[in-house]
Amino acid sequence: xxxxxxxxxxxxxxxxxxxxxxxxxxxxxxxxxxxxxxxxxxxxxxxxxxxxxxxxxxxxxxxxxxxxxxxxxxxxxxxxxxxxxxxxxxxxxxxxxxxxxxxxxxxxxxxxxxxxxxxxxxxxxxxxxxxxxxxxxxxxxxxxxxxxxxxxxxxxxxxxxxxxxxxxxxxxxxxxxxxxxxxxxxxxxxxxxxxxxxxxxxxxxxxxxxxxxxxxxxxxxxxxxxxxxxxxxxxxxxxxxxxxxxxxxxxxxxxxxxxxxxxxxxxxxxxxxxxxxxxxxxxxxxxxxxxxxxxxxxxxxxxxxxxxxxxxxxxxxxxxxxxxxxxxxxxxxxxxxxxxxxxxxxxxxxxxxxxxxxxxxxxxxxxxxxxxxxxxxxxxxxxxxxxxxxxxxxxxxxxxxxxxxxxxxxxxxxxxxxxxxxxxxxxxxxxxxxxx
Ligand SMILES: *Cc1c(COP(=O)(O)O)cnc(C)c1O
Numbered sequence: 001x002x003x004x005x006x007x008x009x010x011x012x013x014x015x016x017x018x019x020x021x022x023x024x025x026x027x028x029x030x031x032x033x034x035x036x037x038x039x040x041x042x043x044x045x046x047x048x049x050x051x052x053x054x055x056x057x058x059x060x061x062x063x064x065x066x067x068x069x070x071x072x073x074x075x076x077x078x079x080x081x082x083x084x085x086x087x088x089x090x091x092x093x094x095x096x097x098x099x100x101x102x103x104x105x106x107x108x109x110x111x112x113x114x115x116x117x118x119x120x121x122x123x124x125x126x127x128x129x130x131x132x133x134x135x136x137x138x139x140x141x142x143x144x145x146x147x148x149x150x151x152x153x154x155x156x157x158x159x160x161x162x163x164x165x166x167x168x169x170x171x172x173x174x175x176x177x178x179x180x181x182x183x184x185x186x187x188x189x190x191x192x193x194x195x196x197x198x199x200x201x202x203x204x205x206x207x208x209x210x211x212x213x214x215x216x217x218x219x220x221x222x223x224x225x226x227x228x229x230x231x232x233x234x235x236x237x238x239x240x241x242x243x244x245x246x247x248x249x250x251x252x253x254x255x256x257x258x259x260x261x262x263x264x265x266x267x268x269x270x271x272x273x274x275x276x277x278x279x280x281x282x283x284x285x286x287x288x289x290x291x292x293x294x295x296x297x298x299x300x301x302x303x304x305x306x307x308x309x310x311x312x313x314x315x316x317x318x319x320x321x322x323x324x325x326x327x328x329x330x331x332x333x334x335x336x337x338x339x340x341x342x343x344x345x346x347x348x349x350x351x352x353x354x355x356x357x358x359x360x361x362x363x364x365x366x367x368x369x370x371x372x373x374x375x376x377x378x379x380x381x382x383x384x385x386x387x388x389x390x391x392x393x394x395x396x397x398x399x400x401x402x403x404x405x406x407x408x409x410x411x412x413x414x415x416x417x418x419x420x421x422x423x424x425x426x427x428x429x430x431x432x433x434x435x436x
Contacts (some may be wrong), residue, residue, distance in 0.1 A: 006029070006032070007032055007044050010029070010032050010044075014029065014030075021170065027380070028380050028384065031043060031387060032044035032045075036051075036059075036063030036064055037062075037063060037064055038062040038063060038064070038405075038407070039051050039062045039063075039404065039405045039407060039408050039409075039412055040063075041063075041392050047390065048390075049387060049390055049391055049392040050390060050391045050392070050404075050408075050412050050415055050416060051063075051391075051392050051404055051405060052386075052391055052392055052393040052394075052402045052403070052404045052416045052419075053392050053393065053394050053402075053403060053404065054277075054281060054403055054404050054405045055281050056276065057218070057250055057255060057276050057277065057403045058276045058277050058279075058280070058281030059277075059280065059281030059405050060253055060254055060255075060277040060280050060281065060326070060330075060335060060405060060406050060407075061280045061281075061326065061329050061333070061335070061405065061406070061407055062405040062407045063281070063405075065280060065325075065329065067325050067328060067329055068279075068280050068282050068322050068325040068326055068329070069282075070325070071321045071322060071324065071325035072282060072283070072318055072321055072322050072325070074321070075091060075317050075318050075321035076318060079317050080317065080318055081313065081316055081317060081318070082317065083312070083314070084112075084310070084314045084315045085310065089315075089317050089320075091315075091317045091320035091321045091324060092112065092315035092317065092320045094320075094324055095110075095112075095320045095323050095324050095327075096110040096112075098324065098327055099274070099287065099289060100289070102259065102327070103260065103272065103289060104260070104262060104263055104268050105268030105291065106268075106291050106292040106293070107268065107269075107271075107272055107289045107290070107291050108289070108290075108291070108292055108295065109289065109290045109291075109292070109294075109295035110287050110288075110289050111126075111287065111288045111289070111290070111307070111309070112285065112286070112287050112311075112314050112315040112320075113285075113286045113287070113288070113311045113314060114284045114285060114286060114311055114313050114314075114316070114319075115155075115275065115284060115286055116155055116249040116273065116275035116276060116286050117154075117155030117156055117157040117160045118155075118157065118286060118311060119249070119273040119274065119275055119286035119287055119288045120154045120155050120157075120159075120160045120163070120211075120245075120247060120249070120273050120288075121155075121157055121159050121160060122273075122288040122307075122309050123209075123211075123245050123247075123271045123272075123273050123288040124146060124159050124160075124208065124209070124211075124245075125307065125308075125309055126271055126288060126290055126294055126298075126307060127146070127208040127209035127243050127245060127270075127271065127294075128143065128144055128208045129297075129298070129305075129307060130208075130243065130294050130297045130298075131143035131208060133297040133298060133300065133305045134297055140205060141205035141206075142205070142206055143205065143206070143207060143208050144206070144208055145179075145180065145181050145182060145206050145207055145208065146162075146163060146181045146182070146207065146208055146209055146210070146211055147181070147182040147183070147184065147199070147200075147207055147209075147210045147211070148163040148164075148181060148182075148183050148210075148211045148212075149183065149184060149185065149186045149211075149212060149217075150165055150166075150167075150168075150183060150184070150185045150186065151165050151168060151186070151217045151220035151221055151223055152164055152165055152183075152211070152212075152213060152217060152220055153165070153169070153213070153217065153218055153219035153220045154211060154213075154247050156171070158174075158177075158178065158179070159179060161174055161178055162178040162179040162180070162181045163181060163211055164220070165183075165220050166183055168220060168221070168397070169220075182199065182203065182206075182207070184196055184199060186225055186229060187229060187232055187233060187236075188225055188229050193232060196232075196233070196236060197236050197239075200236050200237070200239075200240045200242060201240060204240040204241065204242045207242055207243075208243065209242065209243035209244060209245045209270070209271070210233065210237055210242055210243070210244050210245070211245045211247060212230070212233060212244065212245070212246055212247065212269075213246075213247045213248075213250065213251065214230045214246050214248065214251060214261040214262055214265050214267070214269075215227065215230060215251060215256055215261040215264060215265060215365070216250065216251050216255075216256055216261065216365055216366075216368065218249075218250035218251070219250070219396075221372075221397050221398065221399055222363075222368055222370045222399055222401050222403075224363065224365045227264060227265040227266060227267075230261075230262075230265035230267050231265060231266065231267055234267040234268075234269075243270045243271070243294070244269045244270050244271075245269055245270065245271045245272070245273070246261070246262055246269035246271075246272045246273070247272075247273045248260055248261055248262065248272050248273060248274055249273055249274060249275040249276050249286070250276055252272075252274045252275075252276070252277065252278070253274075253276070253277035253278060253326070253330065254277065254330065254335045254336050254339050254366075254367070254406055255276075255277065255339065255366055255367055255368065255403065255406075256339070256365055256366035256367075256368070257336055257339040257340040257343060257365075257366035257367070258336060258366075259330065259336065260272075268291070269291075270290070270291050270293060270294050271288060271289065271290050271291065271294055272288075272289050273286065273287070273288050273289075274286060274287045274289065275287070277326070278323050278326070279319055279322040279323045279326055280322060280323075280325070280326035280329065282319075282322040282326075283316070283318055283319040283322045284316075284319060285316065285319035285320065285322070285323055335406045335407075338367075338406045338407065338408075339366045339367040339406050340366065342364075342366065342367040342369070342404075342406070342408070342413060343364045343365060343366050343367070343369075344364075345410065345413050345414075345417075346364035346368075346369030346402065346413070346417065347362075347363075347364040347369075349369075349413070349414060349417035349418075349421075350362050350364065350369050350370075350371055350417050350420060350421070352421055353371045353420065353421055353424045356424055356425060356428040356433065357428045357431070357433065357434055358373050358374050358375070358427070358428050358431070358432070358433025358434040358435075359371060359372070359373055359424065359428065359433060360372050360373060360374055360398075367402075367403060367404065367406050368401065368402065368403050369401060369402040369403075369417070369420075370399050370400075370401045370402075371399065371400045371401070371420055371424055372398055372399050373398055373399070373400065373424075373433040373434075374398070374433060374434050374435040375398060375433065375434065375435045375436070376395055376396075376397070376398060376399075376400070376432075376433070377427070377432040377433070377436075378427070378432055379395060379396075382395055382400075382423060382427065383395070385423050385426070386419055386423060389419045389422060389423070390415070390419075391415065391416055391419040393416065393419060393420065393423075400420055400423070400424060402416050402417070402420070404416065
């Protein structure tokens, strides 16, 4: 994988690095990056790309925001890390309190971890043990499995893989090794609604919880559903006494134009998971936040009723300082308005793609803009073409999409949309967006 024009560190190291979701034999070299600033990715060859991806939707305020950087540097000088076994520190305590205040309803008890997947695993453990702690587990009511939805994505670890879309998910190699779970289409029409309520009525005693990405399914293809669907799911869970987990790892912190999707939906889950933009894209951190109802099931004299989970780097002070600084920015800068304005601009600027051969849908929600096609061909060449055009855009599955930093200027938004139109036209003209 080496070539003489590369930075020396890349040539020396690349054959020792395992890249994510990548066939290392055939993949083109990753693009060497030497810096980031605002909404720009600075490349080793001197170019600067407008970022249409926000590093997997994390960098809500852009990169190197001085307020977050200052908070992390300050924390680094005092205490980079200390375990939470028997110890506590100000950044984690403050962040837990602020999240509890910010989240709607009584989502008030925060368990921190380092990655989104692990926070979903923790939420699953909370749900399973909730039923045990209540003394409601019997042979007829095992409360051990989960119901997730088609097109879902909840992570890459073993338990979370079992919640991802069965057919479209990217974990086919592990199919036989996964926990058996239930999966249904999202209840968006009469038939699928009946399927969902019938399933809950018949099987809610087998379930620990229902798991949903509210309003927008992310890595499963940036598909949107309406608030009514989310309310329907909550009502059906309430009617059968079923726990509901929201995975807001992607939707949380402004991506859809509200701080949390649950606010727009007007529904509160029993547990919510958060990560991605929690630290504004600076340090790894995630959280599973339980409602009082769930948390109180763990408050017993019996030590066996405690939740047995504890990541080594739990509540890392640097990450918590970054998250606290990121919340300051959400409070004092117009991030949510920026995300909402982006929705209108994406819808308008991407609309011309609608007529192209192979394009099946153009849609926008908050700071997500999507051109869905029949089939993406020559994906690697398409990614390279975007870089040639001075933008970082990472199409996957059947979508070319934008989920940029929320701070983008209008002309930057337009340049991203123009790049998508240019590339979609080129690919469409060659028949490379159509099913073969
Ligand atoms: C990214 C994501 C995850 C997994 O988070 P990681 O930090 O990659 O483990 C889980 N759920 C949703 C909805 C996500 O977008």
